[in-house]
Amino acid sequence: MVRGILLTSNLPQLQNLIKRDPESYKEEFLQQWNHYNSIREIFGTNPGEQAEHFRELVTFISQVATCYPKETAGFPTQLSDLLLTHYLVLPVDTRKTLVTNLVMLRNKNVITSIDLMKTLFPLLPQTPSPTLRAFIRKTIISDIRLANVKTQNHKLNNSVQAMLFNMVERGMDGEMTGNKGKTKIVPSTGVRSTNDEAMWAIIMAKELWKKGIWKDAKTVSIIAQGCLHPSVKVQSASLHFFLNDEEEPNSDEEGDEEVDVRSLHHQRQINKKTRSGDKKLQKKLTHAKKKKYNKPEALAEFSALRLLRDPQTFAEKLFDLLHHHDKKFDLDHRILIMQLLSRIMGSHQLCVLNFYTYVIKYLFHKQLRVPSILVALAQSVHDLTPPDVLTPVIRKIAQDFVHPGVANEVIAAGINSVREVCQRQPWAMEEDLLHDLVEYRKSRDKAVLASARGLLRLYREVNPGMLKKNDRGKEATMGIASGAKALPFGHAASAAMDIDGLTLLEDHLRETGGGEDGSDDDSYAWNKWEVESDSDESESESEGWVDVSDGDSKALDISDSEDEDEPKEPKPEIDPKRLSILATTKILTPADFALLNSLKASNSESTTASAARNKRKLDSEPASNSQFLSEQDILGPRKKAKADYEERMASVRAGREGREKFGSRKGKQNKAAPSSTTNREKARNKPIMMIMGSDAVRGKKKASLRDKQQKLRAHIRKGKISKH
Structure with missing residues (x-):
């Protein structure tokens, strides 16, 4: 007990x-x-x-x-x-x-x-x-x-x-709140808010993605849903995730600046050798090494945008959010949505044509944050964007940014914007407008000159026929003389040559003894697979081949003669890699595609080769599609801006560090008491013959009695003030 x-x-x-x-x-x-x-x-x-x-x-x-x-x-x-x-x-x-x-x-x-x-x-x-x-x-x-x-x-x-x-x-x-104007403060009622729930869901998903724990499409779907949430706070957090622009307190100390390894070793040789210095040097070298080897991954970037399940629908919903609630958002939030929308359009080569009509109202040089808007516009353009939609946009930029009534910085930004748009879709430019913009290469301003020359170099490469004969240059003129022409809109420079990994399926069928000549019966392979049948299609197949010539034997021209008058486009070069003939000798069934996927997943060599091909494909794409722009690409090279008051005072304070006292250091280095004299004291000790002809001495001689009285009274008054 x-x-x-x-x-x-x-x-x-x-x-x-x-x-x-x-x-x-x-x-x-x-x-x-x-x-x-x-x-x-x-x-x-x-x-x-x-x-x-x-x-x-x-x-x-x-x-x-x-x-x-x-x-x-x-x-x-x-x-x-x-x-x-x-x-x-x-x-x-x-x-x-x-x-x-x-x-x-x-x-x-x-x-x-x-x-x-x-x-x-x-x-x-x-x-x-x-x-x-x-x-x-x-x-x-x-x-x-x-x-x-x-x-x-x-x-x-x-x-x-x-x-x-x-x-x-x-x-x-919920109802769209918006963030324009003053925010209404609602008193707390002790009830859990759905906006707070959504905000914490986005925060946790972002942190799990940042730490590399989750890197899948489901996480991206959660944050993509947050971009369409009625709460502006939730929207902003989700938008910053995709834009890779959130403020990270645990970011690298070295920042994003380039590290000069050679300079670090040189400083280490001339500075005093200490253990702390060795540790700092090693830390900087390690950071530079990581940045060097991780740079391709950083540019393969924005993997979250690549994992969007339905980017076209998501882009259309983003534009509807921007268009319908335009007056409820402030300018910064609207630009965030524009930037994300443009990156999705550029990455996935999507077309949201109403976006270009919407953005025209922001294209004037006095618009706040207009460089960011121009960046968003250029990033949204790609090879498949219709040129007729972009032509009014380019004309608007030229009218409002490129004329003698604005500053040179504005002209340079306008021409750079036009160049970035035309780099992605050259057919959007009008020939007369191009001639006018190229003439700015004769400007005396460095930024305007560089931007106009950049536009000229672009069209010398992509479509020199639009330039004047004197502006084409030697190489472009020779190319035109040889019959080279720019690819029309919608045409690709190279075509698909083979199905990825089809050679694996061909080798597997050869080893197992099936499908060598493509004549074997594949009816068993369609078992357990649902196939939609079309009565019209089956009837047409039962009737055999259909004559499409209508009795005219010349309706289809299949001649391979080289004596034709019209020039032909050069055939794409065939990749020296092995090409499979299975696609031309056998109808691939769903079972074949399932087997092909399993072979690709199990074969490490095939996976490595596929990754290498994808990397080469990304490297071969134009810079406009593989990376995003910054405001510096639009503004171009700029002169050093005049320092404001805070910057000048910071420079003055930096120069005062380590000094004993402000002013001259003469006579103070090796003496306990100052011994330097002022210019007034030096003038008193000058010989009289050196100052006889000075205005001060001659003025005293010619001074009137009243002037002498005023000087004496002023001297007495100053003496009284100094005593107090």
């Missing part, structure tokens, strides 16, 4: 004894368990009563739950229900205790990660304490990261991604 009283009053001691011998102290545990259940029922109606003792019991049971799994089977569910149902009315210490013990149960594998996430995710928007909120956030990230260390835990990932998607989806039916 005495032992039971002592143990029940000292829970840490009882906890230690239970962990050593659970069976011997089961009766004492059950006594505490019954006590916990009785307090829990009271706690549900009055959380403030016996809160401290309740926290002690919860911590005690969490520590020994693994010793009595049957008795404590419902304990985690009870903690979750308390948190989800009474979280807002619970004391702060009780919230922290319940969350901490629930995480402890997960660490002891009493509950699964999915059960923990179902409790923690709803708590994020409701937690006012920054410390507890950071703990929940860190717990979620670490638990998901540990679950995906060795292999991808698809069950957990799918469950958590579904939770995040639902958190975003719940607020999609």
